[in-house]
Amino acid sequence: MSTATAAHDDHHDHGAPAGLMRWVYTTNHKDIGTLYLWFSFVMFMIGGSFAMVIRAELFMPGMQVVDPQFFNSMTTMHGLLMVFGAIMPAMVGLANWQIPLMIGAPDMALPRMNNWSFWILPFAGTMLLSTMFMEGGGPAFGWTFYAPLSTTFAPDSTDFFIFAIHMLGFSSIMGSINVIATVLNMRAPGMTLMKMPLFVWTWLITAFLLIAVMPVLAGAVTMMLTDRNFGTSFFSAAGGGDPVMFQHVFWFFGHPEVYIMILPAFGVVSQIIPTFARKPLFGYASMVYATASIAFLSFIVWAHHMFTVGMPVAGELYFMYATVMIAVPTAVKVFNWAATMWRGSMTFEPPMLWALAFVFLFTLGGFTGLMMGVAPSDMQYHDTYFIVAHFHYVLVTGALFGIIAAVYYWLPKWTGYYPDDRLSKLHFWWSAISVNVLFFPQHFLGLAGMPRRIPDYSLQFADWNMVSSIGGFAFGLGQVFFFFIIVKTIRGGEKATDECWEDAQGLEWTIASPAPYHTFVTPPEIK
Amino acid sequence: MLASKSWRAGHTNAHWPLDSQTRIFALQLLNIGEITPVTRIKNLLGTLFGAVFAIASGDAAAYVFNMPKGVTDISRQVYGLHMMIFWISVVACIAVFAVMIYSIFMHRKDKGAVASTFHESTTVEVIWTTLPMLVLIAVAVPATATLLALEDTRNADLNIQVTGFQWKWRYTYLDEGIEFFSTLDAEHNKIRQVRSGLDPASVEHYLMEVDNPIVVPINQKIRFLITSNDVIHNWWVPALGWKQDAVPGFINDGWTELSEPGTYRGKCAELCGKDHGFMPIVLIAKTEADYATWVDEQKASAAAEANSADRVWDMADLMSKGEQVYNTSCAGCHQVSGAGLPGVFPAIAGSAFAMGDPSAHIDVVFNGATGTAMQAFGAQLSDVDLAAVITYERNAFGNDAGDMVQPATIKALR
Numbered sequence A: 001m002s003t004a005t006a007a008h009d010d011h012h013d014h015g016a017p018a019g020l021m022r023w024v025y026t027t028n029h030k031d032i033g034t035l036y037l038w039f040s041f042v043m044f045m046i047g048g049s050f051a052m053v054i055r056a057e058l059f060m061p062g063m064q065v066v067d068p069q070f071f072n073s074m075t076t077m078h079g080l081l082m083v084f085g086a087i088m089p090a091m092v093g094l095a096n097w098q099i100p101l102m103i104g105a106p107d108m109a110l111p112r113m114n115n116w117s118f119w120i121l122p123f124a125g126t127m128l129l130s131t132m133f134m135e136g137g138g139p140a141f142g143w144t145f146y147a148p149l150s151t152t153f154a155p156d157s158t159d160f161f162i163f164a165i166h167m168l169g170f171s172s173i174m175g176s177i178n179v180i181a182t183v184l185n186m187r188a189p190g191m192t193l194m195k196m197p198l199f200v201w202t203w204l205i206t207a208f209l210l211i212a213v214m215p216v217l218a219g220a221v222t223m224m225l226t227d228r229n230f231g232t233s234f235f236s237a238a239g240g241g242d243p244v245m246f247q248h249v250f251w252f253f254g255h256p257e258v259y260i261m262i263l264p265a266f267g268v269v270s271q272i273i274p275t276f277a278r279k280p281l282f283g284y285a286s287m288v289y290a291t292a293s294i295a296f297l298s299f300i301v302w303a304h305h306m307f308t309v310g311m312p313v314a315g316e317l318y319f320m321y322a323t324v325m326i327a328v329p330t331a332v333k334v335f336n337w338a339a340t341m342w343r344g345s346m347t348f349e350p351p352m353l354w355a356l357a358f359v360f361l362f363t364l365g366g367f368t369g370l371m372m373g374v375a376p377s378d379m380q381y382h383d384t385y386f387i388v389a390h391f392h393y394v395l396v397t398g399a400l401f402g403i404i405a406a407v408y409y410w411l412p413k414w415t416g417y418y419p420d421d422r423l424s425k426l427h428f429w430w431s432a433i434s435v436n437v438l439f440f441p442q443h444f445l446g447l448a449g450m451p452r453r454i455p456d457y458s459l460q461f462a463d464w465n466m467v468s469s470i471g472g473f474a475f476g477l478g479q480v481f482f483f484f485i486i487v488k489t490i491r492g493g494e495k496a497t498d499e500c501w502e503d504a505q506g507l508e509w510t511i512a513s514p515a516p517y518h519t520f521v522t523p524p525e526i527k
Numbered sequence B: 001m002l003a004s005k006s007w008r009a010g011h012t013n014a015h016w017p018l019d020s021q022t023r024i025f026a027l028q029l030l031n032i033g034e035i036t037p038v039t040r041i042k043n044l045l046g047t048l049f050g051a052v053f054a055i056a057s058g059d060a061a062a063y064v065f066n067m068p069k070g071v072t073d074i075s076r077q078v079y080g081l082h083m084m085i086f087w088i089s090v091v092a093c094i095a096v097f098a099v100m101i102y103s104i105f106m107h108r109k110d111k112g113a114v115a116s117t118f119h120e121s122t123t124v125e126v127i128w129t130t131l132p133m134l135v136l137i138a139v140a141v142p143a144t145a146t147l148l149a150l151e152d153t154r155n156a157d158l159n160i161q162v163t164g165f166q167w168k169w170r171y172t173y174l175d176e177g178i179e180f181f182s183t184l185d186a187e188h189n190k191i192r193q194v195r196s197g198l199d200p201a202s203v204e205h206y207l208m209e210v211d212n213p214i215v216v217p218i219n220q221k222i223r224f225l226i227t228s229n230d231v232i233h234n235w236w237v238p239a240l241g242w243k244q245d246a247v248p249g250f251i252n253d254g255w256t257e258l259s260e261p262g263t264y265r266g267k268c269a270e271l272c273g274k275d276h277g278f279m280p281i282v283l284i285a286k287t288e289a290d291y292a293t294w295v296d297e298q299k300a301s302a303a304a305e306a307n308s309a310d311r312v313w314d315m316a317d318l319m320s321k322g323e324q325v326y327n328t329s330c331a332g333c334h335q336v337s338g339a340g341l342p343g344v345f346p347a348i349a350g351s352a353f354a355m356g357d358p359s360a361h362i363d364v365v366f367n368g369a370t371g372t373a374m375q376a377f378g379a380q381l382s383d384v385d386l387a388a389v390i391t392y393e394r395n396a397f398g399n400d401a402g403d404m405v406q407p408a409t410i411k412a413l414r
């Protein structure tokens, strides 16, 4: 009798199964979150090594390292891997780990699909990378793959690229359906929508964006596929099509895509700042509305990426006005973060340092974005290093810093140990300084007339390129260091309390550290 | 060397680094020689220090920091807008950062700060939503005016068609009947080959020099009709204040009116394949009289070129002319060595096709291969150039067809 009871109990709080198959068959949101995060880290390292090749070639004038075709394939693969391989999967990883913990759910709503949406990724990533070893080389038409460079003029490996994009799209759509189903159905009793933590809100909105635009991307690559192989002419003027239509379709996906990468980071920062300012988030409701309006506006501004493409002037005016409007809800978010800090009682643990750097540096990227929204000036900025600087400020010091902040914030909950304080701070200062050495001079280069995506340049650009490359190598090294910090934390260190951070608010801090394999099997009650 | 302020006039390499005697590249650094990494870094530090010094002394123009004002009315308006939003951003940044920095220093726990609990204020929210909106409207008004002026290409005095090719530009003077290609200067092209071992500082305006610049008169409204023959390119001369995509199958336009003679340089600004970084633009503005002389010269040399197609050429002349044409027009894809790039551009060296039936060979060069990067060179090159380059392909890189193609044969195809 007693044996039977024990066996029965075992069944209820079993831990993780052992062995490799645990990871292949897992339907546990924590395991899948971990898989996503490690996958994204591997892609981040590969994409980063491509960036090192780019910075090495641009270290000085003249062609020293790679040939121009390979250089183009480096910029292309760097962009694709960072966007689709590193940033997006990392955000999904965070969602998997945290959304159930933050809304008091036992797991994601659709655990088997969750397994599948992760396991598509390694195959898609491998297929994408394998193109580099095919005849004619990998994709070399930029991560925006404009037709006809990517259709008529691209090597055969492009068809594998198309298939890889399709698979990445499946994965994202399934991941988003899961997030929406979980958030809408599995909140603990009493947790109304307007009581949800902001990270959950931003992810819910992101998931809707993903479902809306991933099919558009799939449509774009499918049209490419048929143009390339089945004689259609969607993007070829010779057959009655229009290459510019490709750009409209691409950016109808691409503009929301940049918010897909940044909104969850907004969410992360909105969790961290209140915790370390020991003060509730200022303007919770306005944060939710601002996020929703950014998401809505993101659908109606896409052609600001195309001011020089030859649109009618009425179109240019419309897209200019709509674009600068996005500055309003974005400014509201920044003001709210500043107001949260105001008269708080702040401490500066590593997650807070990264979140603060995010607010400062993302704001810089936001302002250059505003500058480029002004169409006549964009006639000069467009396709120069100015835009390269801009989007690295919003994606590296924005999205990536948000992810790193999140990792430092929740790592004690995941592993049960605090990351080494001194090493984490070293990692922070090293990265925060080198990232600016890397990207700030690129503003100057762009304004002075250096186009993007060129492997060699005129001598007046030499100095700043060298500075930028040195910053790039240093920043790259810093992220290898991040790897060691994470591994060290997993293996041990100062034991984390359940609360992890003094007075931290939220359900994830009510469970044990490290988080048990199964949590909230009985839902918590929210007052 | 040139005066340190002149880089802006046309992107010279004058400021690189402080002292022109010390223009050192790690290229030399990688080779042996007196330049050690330490010297190189010292040099860089000197440059950085010089940059700080230059800003402090108000001589920032000597360094690459900002957008050029340009030389047209439009470019100055664009520059003005750019500076306006820039300063608005700076002020807004300072305001927000000041608040944050103040709380970071004053409202910290180790200073004994106790957190207040306020977390909402509709009034404040309304204020900081409307304020940015008003600022944006203030920006939109002049931006609209500039955009309308920039796009107004009516009433042009002179029309020039600009066609992008992988990787060169073709200029067609619609009113004068002049047409020519403009490619990266041959010397620059040698230097920019991978591990060429040549020093980019040995030429002026590295990568911003062409064989045939586009020449325009001052004081006339010039309308550019911009299009492409293959992929999307972008025609950009920063001093004019705008850039415009060249889209295959569509014609975009832009305009300018220059008031000073001068040389203005730019580049292709839209990724257009392998040699995207190597299709510069050089625009020379001349007085109306000088421009008229130039037009006459162009017409005379075109006539001379047409005449030379009627004589019979010998092998040596065809080969030397052919090498020149090949290196400018074909080597970008098929490579100087004729080896091509496997999977993208076929090899000419050892190609049975290239050495086979001359008429098939002529056909692919003359008419191109539809749906591939291989362009129809019949429309681009003269009879002599085509005959020479085909002869060259049949007999260079170890190819041994042994026969010649005469300009007259090509002329008969037209």
Ligand SMILES: [Cu+2]
Pocket: B164, B167, B232, B233, B234, B268, B269, B270, B271, B272, B276, B279
């Ligand atoms: Cu081009």
